[in-house]
Amino acid sequence: MKSALVDRFLRYVKIDTQSDDSVKDKFPSTEKQLTLSNLLVDELKELGLTDVSIDKYGYVMATVPSNIGKKVPVIGFLAHVDTAPDMCGKDVKPRIIKNYDGGDIQLNPDVSISVAEFPEISAYKGQTLIVTDGTTLLGADDKAGIAEIMTAVEFMMTNPDFKHGDIRIGFTVDEEVGRGVDHFDVKKFNADFAYTLDGGPIGELEYENFNAAGAKITVQGRNIHPGYAKDKMKNAITIGMEFDAKMPQWSRPEKTEKYEGFFHLTKFEGTVEKATLQYIIRDHDEEKFKIRKELITQVGEYFDLKYGNGTIDLELTDQYYNMREKIEPVFHIIETAEKAMKAVEVVPKIKPIRGGTDGARLSFMGLPCPNIFAGGENFHGKHEYIPVESMAKAVEVILKIVEMYSE
Numbered sequence: 513m514k515s516a517l518v519d520r521f522l523r524y525v526k527i528d529t530q531s532d533d534s535v536k537d538k539f540p541s542t543e544k545q546l547t548l549s550n551l552l553v554d555e556l557k558e559l560g561l562t563d564v565s566i567d568k569y570g571y572v573m574a575t576v577p578s579n580i581g582k583k584v585p586v587i588g589f590l591a592h593v594d595t596a597p598d599m600c601g602k603d604v605k606p607r608i609i610k611n612y613d614g615g616d617i618q619l620n621p622d623v624s625i626s627v628a629e630f631p632e633i634s635a636y637k638g639q640t641l642i643v644t645d646g647t648t649l650l651g652a653d654d655k656a657g658i659a660e661i662m663t664a665v666e667f668m669m670t671n672p673d674f675k676h677g678d679i680r681i682g683f684t685v686d687e688e689v690g691r692g693v694d695h696f697d698v699k700k701f702n703a704d705f706a707y708t709l710d711g712g713p714i715g716e717l718e719y720e721n722f723n724a725a726g727a728k729i730t731v732q733g734r735n736i737h738p739g740y741a742k743d744k745m746k747n748a749i750t751i752g753m754e755f756d757a758k759m760p761q762w763s764r765p766e767k768t769e770k771y772e773g774f775f776h777l778t779k780f781e782g783t784v785e786k787a788t789l790q791y792i793i794r795d796h797d798e799e800k801f802k803i804r805k806e807l808i809t810q811v812g813e814y815f816d817l818k819y820g821n822g823t824i825d826l827e828l829t830d831q832y833y834n835m836r837e838k839i840e841p842v843f844h845i846i847e848t849a850e851k852a853m854k855a856v857e858v859v860p861k862i863k864p865i866r867g868g869t870d871g872a873r874l875s876f877m878g879l880p881c882p883n884i885f886a887g888g889e890n891f892h893g894k895h896e897y898i899p900v901e902s903m904a905k906a907v908e909v910i911l912k913i914v915e916m917y918s919e
Contacts, residue, residue, distance in 0.1 A: 513667065517904060520659040521659040521898075529542075529595055530596070531594035533689040539569055539570075545593050546566075546570050546685075548593045548655075549685065550566065556572070571695070574681045575680055579672060587680070587703060587913065589661045589679065589681055590683070591661055592687035594689075594692075599892055601648060602648065605648070606642050611640070612638065612640070612641050613637065614637035614638075623895075625890075630889070633897070639900065641897050644894050649896050652896060652898040653886070653891040654709070656886040656888055657708070660887075661709055668914070675918050687869070692870040692873070693877065701879065705879065707881065707883070708870055708881055708882075709910070711883045712886070714858060714887055717863075718865040719839040719846050720796060721796070721872045722867060723833050724793065724832050725831055726793070729812065730825040731752045731755070731786065734746040735783070748784060748785060749782045755811065758815075759808070759811065760807075769866075777789060794866075809826060831868070832872045834872070838875035846862070849913055852912035855916075856909060869881075871883050885902070887899060
C-alpha cells in the first residue's frame with residue numbers, strides 16, 4: 513500500500529495545477545487544474561466506484577458503495593487539486609530521501625533545508641522524506657491528501673472483507689485562492705458529514721479556523737514631472753508604503769501564533785500614478801475580526817483625508833468564517849477522528865487552523881467538515897517536504913474512521 517501511495521503522489525505532483533488569484537471571471541481560475549481532475553475521474557472509474565462525475569466547474573465526485581446491510585452514516589472525504597499561486601508549481605522534480613539522517617538537506621547548490629531554520633525536520637530522522645529540487649513547491653498541499661484518499665479508496669474496493677457504508681469522495685478546485693467551494697453542490701454530494709485531508713504535520717485534527725477577509729487598496733496618485741513636482745505630485749508608491757506602515761506592525765503572520773490574528777500584505781504593485789496593495793485579514797475571534805476590518809477601513813479614511821478625496825479605494829470582502837460553531841453540534845465526528853488516530857498509534861494534535869480549508873465553508877453550507885492532517889511541512893514554498901510515513905498514517909486514519917462508523 514505504501515508503494516502505491518508514493519507512486520500516486522509522485523504522479524500527481526508532476527501535473528501543474530497552480531491556481532491564479534488574479535483571475536476573477538472564470539472558474540476554475542486555470543484550465544490546467546482540470547488535467548488532474550480528469551485523471552482522477554479515470555482512476556476512480558478504473559477502481560470501480562459508482563456515481564463518478566466531473567461537473568462544469570471541475571468538481572469530481574464518486575461513491576464507494578456500501579457493502580454492509582445496515583444503515584450507517586454516509587462519510588465524505590475531500591481534497592483539492594490546485595496548488596498555491598505563491599510559488600511555481602510547474603516542472604516539479606520531487607526527490608526521495610530514504611532513512612533521513614537528521615541533518616541539513618541540500619536541495620540544490622543554492623537552497624537547503626537546514627535544521628537551524630527548520631528544526632522540526634529533525635523529528636523525522638530515520639524516515640523517508642520527499643523533497644523538492646529547491647526551484648518549485650512540492651504540491652503536498654493538497655496532492656498528498658488526494659493520494660491518501662485514493663489509496664484508502666483502492667483498499668476499500670479491493671478488500672471486500674473490510675466493511676463500510678457508502679463513502680463519498682470529492683475533489684475540488686481553486687481552494688488556494690479562496691473559492692474552492694463557490695459552486696460545490698452539497699446536496700448532490702449527499703454526505704452526513706465529511707473530512708478534508710488538507711492539514712499539515714502528522715496528528716493534526718482541526719475544527720477551528722480563521723474568520724477571513726480580503727482587502728484590496730487602490731491608491732490613486734498624481735504623476736508630475738519630478739523637476740516640477742513640488743506641492744503637486746502624489747506618489748502612489750510612497751503613499752502605499754505609508755499605508756502599510758500605519759497597520760499594526762506586531763500583527764503580522766511572522767509575529768503571531770496560535771489564536772492570534774493578523775493583517776498580511778500579500779501583494780504590492782504600483783507606479784507613481786497608481787498602486788495596489790492586497791491584504792488578507794485573519795482572526796479566530798468573531799469580534800476581533802470585525803475590529804480588524806474596521807481598522808483597515810479607518811486607515812483608508814485617514815489617508816483620504818490626508819491626501820484628498822479619491823486617493824484611497826478600499827474593496828473589503830469576507831472569504832470564510834470559523835467552522836467551530838457548525839462542528840460543535842456534531843462533535844462526535846471530532847471524537848471519532850481522535851479515537852481513530854490513537855487506534856493507529858498517531859498522537860492527535862487538536863489545534864486551530866491558522867488558515868482555512870474548503871471544509872470551513874462547507875460547514876456553513878450544511879456539510880460539517882473538519883480537517884485531518886495530510887502530513888506535509890513548509891507548504892507553499894521550495895522548502896516543502898513530506899514524510900512518507902505520515903502519508904501512510906493518514907490512510908490508516910481514513911480507514912479507521914470508516915471502520916468505526918460501520919461497527
